[in-house]
Amino acid sequence: MQKEIEITIAPEHIANEQIILQNLSRALKVDVSTIKHHEVLKRSIDARSRKVIYRLQVRAYINEFPNKEIAAITYQKLTDAKTVIIVGAGPAGLFAALQCIENGLKPIVIERGKDVKQRRRDLAAINKQGLVNTESNYCYGEGGAGTYSDGKLYTRSNKRGDINKVLQIFVQHGADQDILIDARPHIGTNKLPHIITAIRETIQNAGGEVLFDSKLTDFIIESGKIKGVIINQEQELLSNSVILATGHSARDIYELLHQKNILIEAKPFALGVRIEHPQQIIDSAQYHCDIRSEFLPPAYYSMVEQVKTRGVFSFCMCPGGIIAPCATGQDEIVVNGWSPSKRNNPFANSGTVVQVTLDDVQGYDPLRMLNFQSEIEQLAFEAGGGNLVAPAQRMIDFVENRLSVDLPKNSYLPGTKSVMLDNILPSFVASSLKAALPLFGKKMKGYYTNEAILVGVESRTSSPVRIPRDRETYQHPQINGLYPCAEGAGYAGGIVSAAIDGVNCANAILNN
Template identity: 85%
Template sequence: MQKDIEITLPPHEVANEKAILETLSKNLKVGRDQIKDFKILKRSIDARSRKVVYRMQVRVFINENYLPEEISFKYPKIGDDKKVIIVGAGPAGLFAALQCIENGLKPIVVERGKDVKQRRRDLAAINKQGVVNTESNYCYGEGGAGTYSDGKLYTRSNKRGDINKVLQIFVQHGADDDIMIDARPHIGTNKLPHIITAIRETILEAGGEVLFDSKLTDLIIKDGAVQGIIVNHEQEIAANSVILATGHSARDIYELLNSKNILIEAKPFALGVRIEHPQNVIDQAQYHCDVRSEYLPPAYYSLVEQVKNRGVFSFCMCPGGIIAPCATGLDEIVVNGWSPSKRNNPYANSGTVVQVTLDDVQGYDPLRMLNFQSEIEQLAFEAGGGNLVAPAQRMIDFVENRLSIDLPKNSYLPGTKSVMLDNILPEFVSSSLRSALPLFGRKMKGYYTNDAILVGVESRTSSPVRIPRDKETFQHPQIKGLYPCAEGAGYAGGIVSAAIDGINCADAILKSV
């Protein structure tokens, strides 16, 4: 007999099989000898009361042996007759390629950046020298933005596709199987490169292709249908299906589509700053303690407020994390955050952003939100003075509208400069943050402090452009065979939802052929 049950355990007993068995026996009122095995289905931390516990969904096998499922996705050898071009080797592109192989289609992945290993040199140059390679950086290159900015796998995309399949594929390629049960699964920037490399090897072994330093520079279109693409202004690759999975920072793709009169639309996004606290401040607030238990991970938070009908919210929170310079062009500042798998850095950071609506940026140009975003990033660069030095301000100084005399130590490697962030952020963003931050402090003890630093600007929260597509066929309404995909097209947000959208696009192609 099998029974599913929820149990609670103190943190120090979560990894103790004997304690779990005793709790299961007591709650189910059965003898220990009757429990032949158990399987943890889900695991989460409950810190709502002063006594922090783990909640675990467990499947118990009573007088019945547990036979573990061996879940492994098979990728058969494929031929050359049914080709699909996939533009972008982020999670959407890679998972689209794997699904194409499952469907008997040959993926040809073209990536403007370098392979995941070669990217490291360019990231080092960004952090140490303030030099941006516009084709290889935190956003461009194999694995996409998520590879070197954290690998968080938490998603609410339950209705879009099979989340477990995405997680299982990650496990099959080297991720810790804890991601299958944790409420907020996380791989870590230090582990993701090896996993991404393994996924690429699977694609190649099955007969797919992955081309690096291969930038899409034109689409070949005839009679309203895709015939292929042009790479690096010269190489022509023919195919009747193109998945456009270029990510939300590939601005030249939007400009290419607009120049060819291919329909795109302006889209709302969010804009703000990345806020960093000492991690122990967040631990004390969330776990109601002076010192975090060694059995608890660095604490997480999620905050949201409505200020005059405008949302202000934390975004991409990184416990034990680092603030990273994520510019993709010259003379711009963009910040993001990431954590290693152990989340053992002394700081916690989170994007804290304000909704920007279409009404905030007047006009009819489909690129107007993108241009607005770019202007703010350039102002941030100018305020920092170059070399990717980021403008920053202490939290209470910002709220009380005064220049910070000095700045706290922080994790942003290129360096920070004390400025008035009001001179960079639009007034409606500044005023919304100024109202929201003290309210966040009421929700979370210790949050509202001058030991926290605001670093600008957090601007790449989502795409400022949507590339429309048909709900049923996933194809662009004007161009047959063109499949806008994931974050860059405005249909996903994060690694898992992007991967799911890549899978869905590959399945849509199978139906069409």
């Protein structure tokens, strides 16, 4: 007999199997000896009361043993298979490629950037010298933006596809099995490159191709049908199915589509700053303690507030994390955050952003939101003075309209410069943040403090452009065989939701 039940465990006992069994025995009202096996299905921390606990959703096997099932997917070697071109080797592109192989289709993945190993050198140049390689950076390259910006796997995309399958594939390629049960699964930037490499090798071993330094520069279209793409302005690659999974920062792709009169649309996004606190402040507030227990991970938070008609919310929170420079072009500042798997850095950072609506940027140009985003990033670069030095301000100084005399120690490696962020952020963004931050402080003790630093700008929260597609076929309404996919097309946000969208596009090709 199998039973699923929720039990609570003190943090210091979370690894003690005997105590977990005893709790199960009491909750199920059965003798411990009858519980032949148990498995944790979900694990989360409940810090709502002063006594912090773990909540475990557990499946108990009473007087029986589980049937061991092999969850790993076997990818068969392809022979004489129809080809599918996949533009972009981020999570959407890689998972689309895996699904193509499952469906008997040969994926050819083209990626403008480098493989994960070669990307490291370009990231080092960004952090140490302020030099941006416009084809290889935190956003471009194998694995996409997620590879070197954290690997958070939390998603609400329950209705879009099989989340568990995505997580299982990550585990199959080297991720820790904890991601299958944690409420907020997280791989860690230090581990993701090896996992991404393993996924690429699976694709190649099955007969698929992954081409690096291969930038899409044009589409081959005849009579409203895709026939292939042109790489690096010279090489033709032919297929009548193209998945466009280029991520939210490939501005040249949006411009190319617009130049070719292929329908795209302006899309709302969010804009703000990345806020960093000492991790100890967040731990103390969330766990109601002076010093965090060794049995608890660095604390997480999520904030949201409505300021008049505009939403202000935290985004991509990184406990024990680092603020990273994520520009993809020259003379722009873009910041994001990431954490290693242990989340053991002394700071906690989170994007804190304000909704930007289509009414905020007047006009009919489908690129107007993108241009608006770009203008703010250039202002931030100018304010920082170059070399990717980021404009920054202490939190209370920002709210009270004071230039910070100095800035607290922080994790942003290229450096920060004290400025008035009002001179960079649009007035409606600045005023909304100023109204929301004290309210966040009322929700979480210690949050509203001048020990926190605001670093600008957090602007790549989502794509400012949508590439439309048919709900049933996933194809562009004008171009048969072109499949806009995931974040870059405006249909997903985050690693797992992007991966699911890649799977859905691959399945749509098979169905069509």
